[in-house]
Amino acid sequence: MGLTKTEIFTDRQNRIADLAKAFAHPARVAILQLLAKRQSCICGDLVDELPLAQATVSQHLKELKRIGIIRGDIDPPRVCYCINEPVWQEARQTFGALLDSLVETSCC
Amino acid sequence: MGLTKTEIFTDRQNRIADLAKAFAHPARVAILQLLAKRQSCICGDLVDELPLAQATVSQHLKELKRIGIIRGDIDPPRVCYCINEPVWQEARQTFGALLDSLVETSCC
């Protein structure tokens, strides 16, 4: 029915899935790569750097903010986007632990 | 239009997005966690372990196979599922590199 049954999974599994969603679309990967490689935040050039309409970019930014992996600090008339380091580190730790948890398989 | 414009992003960005999709749903996270912690493959108990219908689990397994992160070796009448180690390591390397690429931000 298109309705993910979040309630039947653990909080951790749902959080992993949410963090993964941040990277599960190439446009969002591109946004995060742009933000990660900057010393300072981007205050509006994001739309220029991406081959997508302003409304679409804004939508992806909203999703990234919902997940918490970026911040959008208002500096009128612009908004200043940058990586939200604590959540970025959470993602690093989470995927690191998860992907390190593979035991040796003597299989098939 | 719901059509992700894969052609306007780099192959690498699209691959990252695909690998992330493997973890972008709690049911798939649960499946991968189950497979990762086993010494041997699972030959059918997967449906019993998950609170989802057989058809639904099969659908998620199909997606994981498409991405390449699991294998499904036929051992009739069962199928023997396990982590596909090369792709798992690819994910580890990919997310590791990506999440390590954050430069110090002196921001906002």
Next chain:
DNA sequence: TTCTAATATCGCAATATTGCGATTACGCAA
């Protein structure tokens, strides 16, 4: 106040995903 620039939101259309009952396909056993 009015205008301007930047971003967010709305509303829509198209496509994708999720979930599952029912059916199908496939080997093997009897």
Next chain:
DNA sequence: TTGCGTAATCGCAATATTGCGATATTAGAA
């Protein structure tokens, strides 16, 4: 051959996502 057990696929319904034009919002500039 038939029947059984297992997994894949089909077909459908419901919800989610993607994309974008148009509009709204917002705060400063003029």
